[in-house]
Structure formats: C-alpha cells, structure tokens
Amino acid sequence: MRTVIRAVRQFRPVSRYRRNLVYDGSMRRQDFGSNVNHRSIYNLSSNSDICQCRHPWHMIQRAISTDAAELTNGELNVRGPLIEYERRVSAGELLDGDACQLGTLGELQRLYDELVENAEACRLDRYATSEKAGRSRWLWSRFIPQTSYAPVKGLYLYGGVGTGKTMLMDLFFDQLPSNWRKKRIHFHDFMLNVHSRLQKHKGVADPLEVVAGEISDESILLCLDEFMVTDVADALILNRLFRHLFSNGAILVSTSNRAPDKLYEGGLQRDLFLPFIATLKERCVVHEIGSAVDYRKMTSAEQGFYFVGRHLSGLLKQKFQQLIGEHEAIPQEVEVVMGRKLQVPLGANGCAYFHFEELCDRPLGAADYFGLFKKFHTLALEDVPIFGLSNRTAAYRFVTLVDVMYENRARLLCTAEGTPVELFDRIVTIADAQQMAPRTSSRSRKSDDSDICVDNELGFAKDRTISRLTEMNSKEYLEQHAEMLAEKQQQPLHDNALESSS
Structure with a gap:
C-alpha cells in the first residue's frame, strides 16, 4: 500500500474548486463580450469545449483514489496537501483538473513532509518554543550573536494569473498542525504590518532586526500570497528584513506572478534590491506553475454588477439603494493603520459608495483599502x-484596490468606461511595446500612442486585475459572497444563544 500512496503522490493532478465544471490546458480560451441585457460584462460561450484532463495515469489513479483516501485516516496516518486532495476527490468536493499543477502539488507535499520530519529542529511547535519578546531577543543578540537557519528550505511558487497558486498554498496551509507557529497573509498586508512595527520601534539602532525577531517569534513559517514589489520603500527594506528573518530560522512559502529575477524589474535603486533576490533563491526552492488556462475567467458571469458605460451612474445608485434597503446612506469614516482615517462619502448596511477619483486619485494605499473593507x-x-x-498612478491604486477586495472577498459594483480588458489596453510592458507595429496614420498615432503607458510592473499586474475583475463579476463569486454574509449574520445570533444558555 505504501507503493500505492507513492504512486498517488507522484501522478495525481490537482484540480480547482469549480463545482460542476472541469478544465484543463487543452481547453480553448472563451470568447467574452458585453451583455447589456443581463447588465453584466461576461457570458460564457455556449459552444465552448470543456474537457476533463486525462493524465497518462488517470485510470490507475481513479482505481486507487478511494484506497488512498481510506489510508489517510487508516494504517499509515499520513497527511499533507496531496493526501487532502485525494480525500476531497473521494468525498466529491473536488474534480480532477489541470495536470500542469501536478509538479506544484508534489513540491508542496515534499515540503510538508520535510517540515513534519524536522518540526523540532525548525522550532515549529509554539508551545515548545520559548516566548521571548522581540526587544529582549534583540538585546540578548547584542551579547551573543545568534544565527539559526532552518534545516528546511521554503518554496517560492510563481506563474500566470488564475493558475491556482493561492488555492494550492491554502491547501498546504490548512494541513499544517494547529500548534505550529505559522501565518498565512497577503503580501500587501504583511508589509503594512512591518511598517507599523517599524513605527513602534522608532529610535532603536536596528528596528528591522527587532521587527524580524517579533515576526519570527510569532510565526516561524510565513505563507505570503501575491508577492509583488512595486514600492521603493518596501524594496529597500526587504533584503535586510528577510536576512534577519532567515537567520532567525524563518521559512518562507510564497506565491507570485513574477519569477524572482523579475521582481521589482526597472524599479528605483533596484541594485540595492538584488541581494534580496539572491537570498530568496538561496533559502527557497523556486518552482513555476505552468498552465494555459485562467480558471477565474471560466466562471459563469450572468449576474454581475459591472456596468460598461460611464453614463450609467443612475443605475449604479439604484443598485446601491437596493443593497442598503431601508438604511440611510450617510458620510462615515474608517480607521486605518497609524491613526489615519479614511472618509467614506456614503455608507450604510456594509456598503460604501465612492467616485473613482475619491478612492484612486488621492494619495491612498493598501492600508486605507484594508481599513475600508474591515468595515x-x-x-x-x-x-x-x-x-x-x-x-498611471491611479491605475496602480486601482490594481491595489482590486487586490485588497479580492483578498477580503468583497463585492464590487461599478460603472466603467470599458470592459476590464479595455481598461488596461493602453498599459504595456517594455517587451510588448517593442513588438507593437508602428502606426501608418499620424492621426491614429496621436490619438492612441500618446497615452500608451510602458510600465513593466503595471503591465504584468494588469492581467491579474483583469482576471480578478472577471471572477468578481461571476455568479459563483457572488454566491460565495452571499454565503459569507449569511455566516457573519448568523454568528451574533449564535453568540447570543451561548450567552443566554450560560
């Protein structure tokens, strides 16, 4: 039976959460278009081919998947992302999917097994680890310098949009023992936390060392989603921050759209950032997720709230009023990090109303957006x-806004000048710009090329934003949002019932 498990681990492809649909790299990209009648930007093509992935070992896998799932809770007592995948397939929670993700699942299972085997050496158990405060640790290290690299390398997963990076990392994270010092967090949120800690330790000789000590004391295993460096302040501190973290034994698991060598490409003072890339590749196994399919664009999008046409503000206000019901929309404010406050023009019943300029044409950032969606x-x-x-600056803020909304599973209603693809049509990478054919008409050159924005970071980020806007408009996403709201509404009732019974 051990041979069976090894076969499953080596050859079972990973799938996506997509209820009744199964996709693989052989599927043609769908044709999307605006649908005014349904008031939604996308509809799936009715004659599209949807095929199951047929890996060479597919039939063998099917025959042994039930046995593997039984062994998970049986004689071998094995666990991990690959075994959990088997259990979900057997339970009907997942369907077989993209074979391009097979290697990634194997890497995650390998890392999981190494962590379990070296849990004590990695100091993963929070209850077996001494609870030293970050500042005390720093003072102690002044007298006795301590370097303790983890015996296990982390994992840096990168690939195109919609290839399943976040889902795979969450599958891995959910299987980790609850008593481990671990944290799963979006990279934007992680860096906001770092800057907040730096403010708290202002005046210390090396505040980054103190912050790294605090972080590694709390979470020795860091899972960072959507690693993307666009801010020069972040770029300048990452090398020293992670040098301290790794020397404290921290293990990094990260997802990104960019290969390590492409991070912060073309950024200001990038030469000071390059040592971080070397450190990252030294302390992490770098693995690319290849896939020809963006799964987020495969969802049915017949009931969205993305309205193409800037003249439709009346319709947007009408939909907003329907969502807030009998509540009165009034100006509000939300607190963000470091004591700042964000003014909300109109808000009621968990819904906020902004004009684009008020949210993306002002000096706001991820901290403000995270604060907004906490309320x-x-x-x-x-x-x-x-x-x-x-x-261009507003485009960067809009990309960050969509990232934060997606991370918080928030719902978006908007009017826009074009579809998501059209919004970013003038944003291109350097490589794209070099391949663009010269215009033959001076008039078209003046009207189109004059506003072309050549920006590598934004050019790569736009695909992710287009993909997320598409999914956020889908029926599946909106159903998940409704379920999340229902759970939050039930929680106070459950808490009140517990209080009454006690």
Missing part, C-alpha cells in the same frame, strides 16, 4: 476610466 463588504465605484500614461 464594508461591498463597494460601489463610479466612473472607472480607461488607464494610460495620463493616469
């Missing part, structure tokens, strides 16, 4: 423009 679950955004050279 509100729905955003109505009016007049999203087509992006180009003239509003």
